[in-house]
Amino acid sequence: MGGKATGGSVKSPLVSITSAFFNAESTLEEVVKSVVAQTYTHWELVLLDDGSTDNSFKLVQSICHPQIKVYRNGKNLGRARSLNKLTALCQGKYIARMDADDLCAPLRIEKQVELLESKPWIDLAGTGICYLDGCDHPVGYTQVPQDHEQICRHPSRTFGLCHGSVLGRKVWFERNRYDESLKIAVDFNLWLRTYQKSVFSNIPAPLYFYRLDNSFHIKKLTSARMTSARFLFHYFRSVKNNGAALKGCAAQYLKLIITITAFLSGQRAALMKRRYLPCSRKQRDAFQNEIRTIKGIKLDQFAKSPPGRPPVVVRRPDDLISIYRVHLS
Secondary structure, three states, X not given: OOOOOOOOOOOOOOEEEEEEEOOOOOOHHHHHHHHHOOOXXXXXXXXXXXXXXXXXXXXHHOOOOOOEXXXXXXXXXXXXXXXXXXXXXXXXXXXXXXXXXOEEOOOHHHHHHXXXXXXXXXXXXXXXXXXXXXXXXXXXXXXXXXXXHHXXXXXXXXXXXXXXXXXXXXXXXXXXXXXXXXXXXXXXXXHHHHHHHOOEEEEEEEEEEEEHXXXXXXXXXXXXXXXXXXXXXXXXXXXXXXXXXXXXXXXXXXXXXXXXXXXXXXXXXHHHHOOOEEOOHHHHHHXXXXXXXXXXXXXXXXXXXXXXXXXXXXXXXXXXXOHHHHHHO
């Protein structure tokens, strides 16, 4: 199957791209643009407003596109409940997750569907990550592990999956729900509870743009470390692995101490740089071209489309440098 997937093709399963958002007015439009820019065209974008108090809901409601569905919680229900609700709302064979402040490269969905269609034993797959600074300039990328064993090599510490980049089978998400008692680290908790009965994979190419500066804050990191320490301890105790319970809990608190020390000593930027490898000039140009293509899409064309006539799908220019090819070259 190729990038020119169409709704009527047997070889083109429907992909439900999902995003739950809360007060994401400043970034949500670009989330929509990066979905519209996908080379894989048989998708639905399912958006869920989790009690926003800004103009996020009004913004996405104004985009008249036949493949976009917008829902609203009556109040803020939290990330886990919203993600479970999104799973129930999806119509696709596959569900792709996406955070409301990130972007994805035009080839992302095409390559992930290609992988899962060709390897039916894989439950879900992420991609490599390109990290962006506060001005959306590419600063680095990750080399993600590709096979399940490497992704799950250190379950008491972390998993080599970026939640926002994941595409998985809907039936898997239906069987494995997010823990609604948690307010944060719900993805880490889900991987932990399911890795022994699932198969994870990654596409090595950086097909997901992660705005690291937006999420790298002491309050969020502290809450994530403490929450992770608690559920790691309880999980490994429940499977009679006291050594891993202590090791996992200790590792999270050690990371927390290092993080707090770095923030207090003005080393926040240095700590962020430890997460990625620097881009070559060729890679940086490729990433920047993809970002410009995404941001250049005009969503007002959809709002102006005559009733009953579907808007033209914006396709990625044929001569654009592909992140997928550049990464592998």
